[in-house]
Amino acid sequence: MENQFLVDSEFLSEEALAKKHLLENDPSSRTDPMEYFPDMEQIKSEIREKVIAQMNEYDYNKYTTKDVIRALKNKRCSVEDFKALLSPAALPFLEQMAKKARLETQKHFGNTVYLFTPLYIANYCENYCIYCGFNCYNHIKRVKLSMEQIEHEMKIIADSGMEEILILTGESKAKSDVKYIGEACKLAKKYFKNVGIEIYPVNTKDYAYLHECGVDYVTVFQETYDVKKYETLHLMGHKRVWPYRFEAQERALMGGMRGVAFSALLGLSDFRKDALATALHVYYLQRKYPHAEMSISCPRLRPIVNNDKINPLDVHEKQLCQILCAYRIFLPFAGITVSSRESKEFRNGIVKIAATKVSAGVSTGIGDHESKYTGKESDSVEGDEQFEINDTRSIDAMYNDLSVEGMQPVLNDYLYVD
Numbered sequence: 001m002e003n004q005f006l007v008d009s010e011f012l013s014e015e016a017l018a019k020k021h022l023l024e025n026d027p028s029s030r031t032d033p034m035e036y037f038p039d040m041e042q043i044k045s046e047i048r049e050k051v052i053a054q055m056n057e058y059d060y061n062k063y064t065t066k067d068v069i070r071a072l073k074n075k076r077c078s079v080e081d082f083k084a085l086l087s088p089a090a091l092p093f094l095e096q097m098a099k100k101a102r103l104e105t106q107k108h109f110g111n112t113v114y115l116f117t118p119l120y121i122a123n124y125c126e127n128y129c130i131y132c133g134f135n136c137y138n139h140i141k142r143v144k145l146s147m148e149q150i151e152h153e154m155k156i157i158a159d160s161g162m163e164e165i166l167i168l169t170g171e172s173k174a175k176s177d178v179k180y181i182g183e184a185c186k187l188a189k190k191y192f193k194n195v196g197i198e199i200y201p202v203n204t205k206d207y208a209y210l211h212e213c214g215v216d217y218v219t220v221f222q223e224t225y226d227v228k229k230y231e232t233l234h235l236m237g238h239k240r241v242w243p244y245r246f247e248a249q250e251r252a253l254m255g256g257m258r259g260v261a262f263s264a265l266l267g268l269s270d271f272r273k274d275a276l277a278t279a280l281h282v283y284y285l286q287r288k289y290p291h292a293e294m295s296i297s298c299p300r301l302r303p304i305v306n307n308d309k310i311n312p313l314d315v316h317e318k319q320l321c322q323i324l325c326a327y328r329i330f331l332p333f334a335g336i337t338v339s340s341r342e343s344k345e346f347r348n349g350i351v352k353i354a355a356t357k358v359s360a361g362v363s364t365g366i367g368d369h370e371s372k373y374t375g376k377e378s379d380s381v382e383g384d385e386q387f388e389i390n391d392t393r394s395i396d397a398m399y400n401d402l403s404v405e406g407m408q409p410v411l412n413d414y415l416y417v418d
Helices: 014-025 047-057 065-073 079-086 088-109 147-159 178-191 204-212 227-233 242-246 248-254 271-288 317-330 344-350 369-374 395-404
Strands: 112-120 164-168 194-198 217-223 234-236 259-264 293-297 335-338 357-359 408-410
Touching: 014 234, 047 242, 047 271, 065 079, 065 088, 079 088, 079 271, 079 317, 088 317, 112 147, 112 194, 112 395, 147 178, 147 369, 164 178, 178 194, 178 204, 204 248, 217 242, 217 248, 217 271, 217 293, 227 234, 227 242, 242 248, 248 259, 248 271, 259 271, 271 293, 271 317, 317 335, 317 344, 335 344, 344 395, 395 408
Parallel strands: 112 164, 112 357, 112 408, 164 194, 194 217, 217 259, 259 293, 293 335, 335 357
Antiparallel strands: none
């Protein structure tokens, strides 16, 4: 059933306005964020309890200079060492952290940097997340691409030389069901060596189906691991169910996916606790599924429609660099992605230290790759963007810039044998 409050016209109905007002002002009108919907698969996993217990107990102000020095000297970074490296006490040691992180990156990844580009195929959404540009109450231009339009976009991206694509939708099962996403992934496999998806969380059988359609990896942003804060940010929709979202990566692995990616949206809550929880989520899941490839992202909030309705907690570049160095030292084998939310200068620098993957030729709009890549007017109907990007470089520009910086851009490192 379609969300009756979805904004795809110039105004909200009186009924929708009343519902929106109630959700914002009366917490009792909202569903329990820990209660699964009937169609949601529940799996038995001890990981959630481990992560949240560690996060809730984390007092980063108790760590001292001595703790940080000890963590930097240790050959293997323990959970306790990682907590010290995330603490305010570690900020004066950022240069030493960067050197240690760079050594770990070069040891396991050399000078390689992987390139990919996202493709948004729909921006309909049934969730009311107050910080998101796609949320169902925002008045934006909503579009769902047809298979012909999707293939046209993919051809343009593939012609640029890109070999890895990340397919994204808004979180609407009614407008972008699993079959629709699967058909898009089948098309993607014709043009790209690696195919990822960033969609609403689904059940194991759905991940298995999407894997059969050609999907290699799944990305899910938990947004924040702070359940109390999560409840105040996600007021309606399937995304409101916190544990179902947390368990998405494990269901994806159970469905046969090769890899999974994790992230908190830094700035929604206490960024140090969210960074700790994100890394521990990877840490514990890696031990349960040692065959799986795992990566971590570190997006910060970017300006969106209705930005005045949230109160983001600033995460500055120095603090972001600290988090990324700590991630690398603690999770030496994990991929680290830095998105186009960050500046060209920051991304050029961090790939030499900790990051292993960056996006290029990015658009968060719908159906606009022809106009953005070629400058030609497109016949496609274009939909509004989810958020503003900071690094607008094309694939060629990104490839050349990385090469000049002494890095080795990689478009694909997989061979598929029939």
